Amino acid sequence: xxxxxxxxxxxxxxxxxxxxxxxxxxxxxxxxxxxxxxxxxxxxxxxxxxxxxxxxxxxxxxxxxxxxxxxxxxxxxxxxxxxxxxxxxxxxxxxxxxxxxxxxxxxxxxxxxxxxxxxxxxxxxxxxxxxxxxxxxxxxxxxxxxxxxxxxxxxxxxxxxxxxxxxxxxxxxxxxxxxxxxxxxxxxxxxxxxxxxxxxxxxxxxxxxxxxxxxxxxxxxxxxxxxxxxxxxxxxxxxxxxxxxxxxxxxxxxxxxxxxxxxxxxxxxxxxxxxxxxxxxxxxxxxxxxxxxxxxxxxxxxxxxxxx
Amino acid sequence: xxxxxxxxxxxxxxxxxxxxxxxxxxxxxxxxxxxxxxxxxxxxxxxxxxxxxxxxxxxxxxxxxxxxxxxxxxxxxxxxxxxxxxxxxxxxxxxxxxxxxxxxxxxxxxxxxxxxxxxxxxxxxxxxxxxxxxxxxxxxxxxxxxxxxxxxxxxxxxxxxxxxxxxxxxxxxxxxxxxxxxxxxxxxxxxxxxxxxxxxxxxxxxxxxxxxxxxxxxxxxxxxxxxxxxxxxxxxxxxxxxxxxxxxx
Amino acid sequence: xxxxxxxxxxxxxxxxxxxxxxxxxxxxxxxxxxxxxxxxxxxxxxxxxxxxxxxxxxxxxxxxxxxxxxxxxxxxxxxxxxxxxxxxxxxxxxxxxxxxxxxxxxxxxxxxxxxxxxxxxxxxxxxxxxxxxxxxxxxxxxxxxxxxxxxxxxxxxxxxxxxxxxxxxxxxxxxxxxxxxxxxxxxxxxxxxxxxxxxxxxxxxxxxxxxxxxxxxxxxxxxxxxxxxxxxxxxxxxxxxxxxxxxxxxxxxxxxxxxxxxxxxxxxxxxxxxxxxxxxxxxxxxxxxxxxxxxxxxxxxx
Numbered sequence: 001x002x003x004x005x006x007x008x009x010x011x012x013x014x015x016x017x018x019x020x021x022x023x024x025x026x027x028x029x030x031x032x033x034x035x036x037x038x039x040x041x042x043x044x045x046x047x048x049x050x051x052x053x054x055x056x057x058x059x060x061x062x063x064x065x066x067x068x069x070x071x072x073x074x075x076x077x078x079x080x081x082x083x084x085x086x087x088x089x090x091x092x093x094x095x096x097x098x099x100x101x102x103x104x105x106x107x108x109x110x111x112x113x114x115x116x117x118x119x120x121x122x123x124x125x126x127x128x129x130x131x132x133x134x135x136x137x138x139x140x141x142x143x144x145x146x147x148x149x150x151x152x153x154x155x156x157x158x159x160x161x162x163x164x165x166x167x168x169x170x171x172x173x174x175x176x177x178x179x180x181x182x183x184x185x186x187x188x189x190x191x192x193x194x195x196x197x198x199x200x201x202x203x204x205x206x207x208x209x210x211x212x213x214x215x216x217x218x219x220x221x222x223x224x225x226x227x228x229x230x231x232x233x234x235x236x237x238x239x240x241x242x243x244x245x246x247x248x249x250x251x252x253x254x255x256x257x258x259x260x261x262x263x264x265x266x267x268x269x270x271x272x273x274x275x276x277x278x279x280x281x282x283x284x285x286x287x288x289x290x291x292x293x294x295x296x297x298x299x300x301x302x303x304x305x306x307x308x
Numbered sequence: 309x310x311x312x313x314x315x316x317x318x319x320x321x322x323x324x325x326x327x328x329x330x331x332x333x334x335x336x337x338x339x340x341x342x343x344x345x346x347x348x349x350x351x352x353x354x355x356x357x358x359x360x361x362x363x364x365x366x367x368x369x370x371x372x373x374x375x376x377x378x379x380x381x382x383x384x385x386x387x388x389x390x391x392x393x394x395x396x397x398x399x400x401x402x403x404x405x406x407x408x409x410x411x412x413x414x415x416x417x418x419x420x421x422x423x424x425x426x427x428x429x430x431x432x433x434x435x436x437x438x439x440x441x442x443x444x445x446x447x448x449x450x451x452x453x454x455x456x457x458x459x460x461x462x463x464x465x466x467x468x469x470x471x472x473x474x475x476x477x478x479x480x481x482x483x484x485x486x487x488x489x490x491x492x493x494x495x496x497x498x499x500x501x502x503x504x505x506x507x508x509x510x511x512x513x514x515x516x517x518x519x520x521x522x523x524x525x526x527x528x529x530x531x532x533x534x535x536x537x538x539x540x541x542x543x544x545x546x547x548x549x550x551x552x553x554x555x556x557x
Numbered sequence: 558x559x560x561x562x563x564x565x566x567x568x569x570x571x572x573x574x575x576x577x578x579x580x581x582x583x584x585x586x587x588x589x590x591x592x593x594x595x596x597x598x599x600x601x602x603x604x605x606x607x608x609x610x611x612x613x614x615x616x617x618x619x620x621x622x623x624x625x626x627x628x629x630x631x632x633x634x635x636x637x638x639x640x641x642x643x644x645x646x647x648x649x650x651x652x653x654x655x656x657x658x659x660x661x662x663x664x665x666x667x668x669x670x671x672x673x674x675x676x677x678x679x680x681x682x683x684x685x686x687x688x689x690x691x692x693x694x695x696x697x698x699x700x701x702x703x704x705x706x707x708x709x710x711x712x713x714x715x716x717x718x719x720x721x722x723x724x725x726x727x728x729x730x731x732x733x734x735x736x737x738x739x740x741x742x743x744x745x746x747x748x749x750x751x752x753x754x755x756x757x758x759x760x761x762x763x764x765x766x767x768x769x770x771x772x773x774x775x776x777x778x779x780x781x782x783x784x785x786x787x788x789x790x791x792x793x794x795x796x797x798x799x800x801x802x803x804x805x806x807x808x809x810x811x812x813x814x815x816x817x818x819x820x821x822x823x824x825x826x827x828x829x830x831x832x833x834x835x836x837x838x839x840x841x842x843x844x845x846x847x848x849x850x851x852x853x854x855x856x857x858x859x
Contacts, residue, residue, distance in 0.1 A: 041645040101588040105768025106822020112815035212652030260656035267653040393730040416735030448782035
């Protein structure tokens with residue numbers, strides 16, 4: 001077992017994939033913090049599904065599986081989806097959840113329509129487009145990792161540069177407007193960053209599960225600290241570790257898919273945090289409640305005695 | 309003791325072992341207009357909810373008087389008690405007309421499965437007339453003003469044809485006309501021997517509207533006829549005191 | 558019956574069966590919970606398959622429905638803890654269940670004849686090939702029967718519990734006080750959603766089901782102020798979307814369920830823009846009018 005693990009560690013493909021998924025985990029942890037804090041966790045879910053038609057249409061246009069172009073297509077359809085969701089919820093009586101569900105399914109449907117049309121239309125390079133749905137981390141190439149890292153670097157840089165603005169906007173959009181930050185620009189920037197994070201994660205984790213990576217790490221981190229910087233750093237670490245551990249587990253077995261394994265690892269972090277975090281975790285709360293209950297019972301008994 | 313509509317006995321309610329109501333004992337007399345006042349978080353809504361069996365107490369009980377003047381729990385005489393919840397909990401874009409909302413007041417009498425009959429529809433119509441909205445029957449509820457909405461809720465409660473009316477802040481945010489209509493109707497109910505319990509926030513109007521008052525802030529601070537109980541001392545005791553009951557000491 | 562007619566019939570039945578519970582999901586703001594359910598029922602199907610080793614066993618339906626309910630319960634338990642926001646609770650539960658299902662399918666790929674592509678996308682075009690044979694008679698496509706029964710169950714439930722669904726959705730506190738438990742109705746509705754999701758997943762696929770549930774109901778919600786009419790419009794839109802979706806899919810030679818989802822999204826958006834009562838245009842016009850009136854008032858005062 002141990003030698004197996006060690007041999008995996010020295011394997012070049014493993015190193016590459018683990019680094020790639022690790023960086024994706026780190027980014028989604030950091031950027032996802034904004035989404036969960038703004039209570040827009042499921043926006044990521046809708047946007048990841050909405051990216052599919054963009055990818056498929058980009059492929060139809062350039063007829064090649066060029067990651068850069070496919071991502072561009074995904075960004076465009078992600079932005080259109082965001083705009084539709086925002087108009088629906090702000091200017092009509094439609095509730096957010098309905099808007100998300102509708103956009104999610106109709107964009108995904110469009111993606112499938114185009115993908116199926118491509119498949120019926122023989123083309124040597126069509127193979128691999130399906131991998132966007134489930135993700136195919138093991139197929140990651142060196143230049144994929146390079147692309148992921150450079151996009152990631154830009155995103156992290158943005159987080160640092162606009163730290164104050166994003167923080168204000170996340171906690172109190174009204175207040176941030178009153179300070180004179182253009183909330184439209186900040187909102188657009190944040191949405192773009194979330195869309196980009198989703199898109200660089202799509203190929204390895206897949207449309208359906210990338211949202212878990214966006215939500216999980218920051219939810220887990222939130223249980224341990226209350227400071228935004230703390231949550232973000234911890235979420236990044238949890239995301240990175242989930243990527244690496246998930247890749248490791250899936251490389252140990254023959255038929256263990258990487259994307260879903262990473263999601264299970266993230267979920268373990270989440271549930272362990274929910275259960276065991278100090279002060280607010282389930283266990284801590286349970287113990288506190290027991291204590292309180294005892295005191296409370298005592299008081300009730302006193303009350304009972306006083307009555308008699 | 310025949311004239312006690314609701315009897316609250318040593319009621320203690322807690323969420324997460326954190327007491328919200330502590331050892332409340334109250335008797336509400338039949339045929340009275342009763343105000344329940346207290347600051348935010350004093351447990352007013354919780355007290356109402358425990359009267360309606362919506363929250364279960366850790367200790368004590370609430371009983372209501374049935375037609376044979378026997379004290380029974382709420383579940384045995386739901387239809388004798390009408391309830392108007394705080395209107396903030398409702399989705400006003402819900403596709404339903406004013407008449408349908410009022411008709412919901414009849415649902416309790418119908419029970420599961422059964423549909424409203426002509427008699428129920430007539431009652432609903434009659435109650436809409438009483439609250440001054442007969443021409444609004446077919447309107448969608450989102451098209452009403454705040455005051456009109458509150459009147460629709462009152463009409464729904466009236467349609468329940470109950471003996472006791474329990475209302476959570478019916479006058480919050482309504483216009484003068486609505487306040488006037490609501491209070492007139494409630495007075496009429498009281499004159500017919502019904503009991504009306506209102507969670508009230510406006511201390512200025514307590515003396516004009518109510519017969520009895522209950523000050524609560526987790527515990528009963530004071531209760532009794534308005535002319536004897538409504539005074540500065542009790543108001544101060546209720547509103548200007550940090551309370552923390554049930555935590556020892 | 559010709560193939561395209563059979564497919565159209567199945568599509569219409571599936572669309573109506575999904576759209577009916579969708580009415581109340583839209584009104585309750587619970588459509589993303591149903592999205593979670595449609596994903597997690599897969600885990601129920603896989604687990605039940607391991608026990609029965611038979612893809613046609615009715616136990617699959619029961620198992621999947623139970624997992625759907627477990628999903629709702631777990632989401633609500635996490636929501637109640639107040640440790641995470643409501644939507645995040647949905648977002649952490651269903652990917653986990655779904656991932657476990659995918660891992661199980663992949664790991665036992667040799668033994669399970671469940672194709673993950675088929676589960677997610679579904680394919681109506683294959684539905685007519687799975688026939689229901691009884692005593693040597695061909696009774697038509699199996700999924701048509703399954704979905705027809707589910708459609709009947711959904712209609713009967715909404716018919717008999719119309720009043721209860723209405724009052725618990727509109728004003729849960731009042732409903733509870735007059736003796737109609739919102740929790741009971743909620744779980745009953747979620748049971749139907751789970752059952753519908755299991756029945757529909759092989760023809761529609763788990764991701765698109767939510768569109769079938771939400772789209773038509775949303776059209777109804779935007780077009781009318783009456784619950785009865787909303788249900789009527791929902792059914793009509795479900796029929797229009799599915800019939801035209803099937804035709805378009807045949808024309809473009811592509812996935813039928815996907816095409817229906819695209820048509821559903823498009824019709825709903827069109828209605829949303831042009832609806833005379835709650836549409837986007839109407840909203841803009843009334844806002845402008847309000848602004849003009851306000852301006853006039855201000856001018857008068859000045």
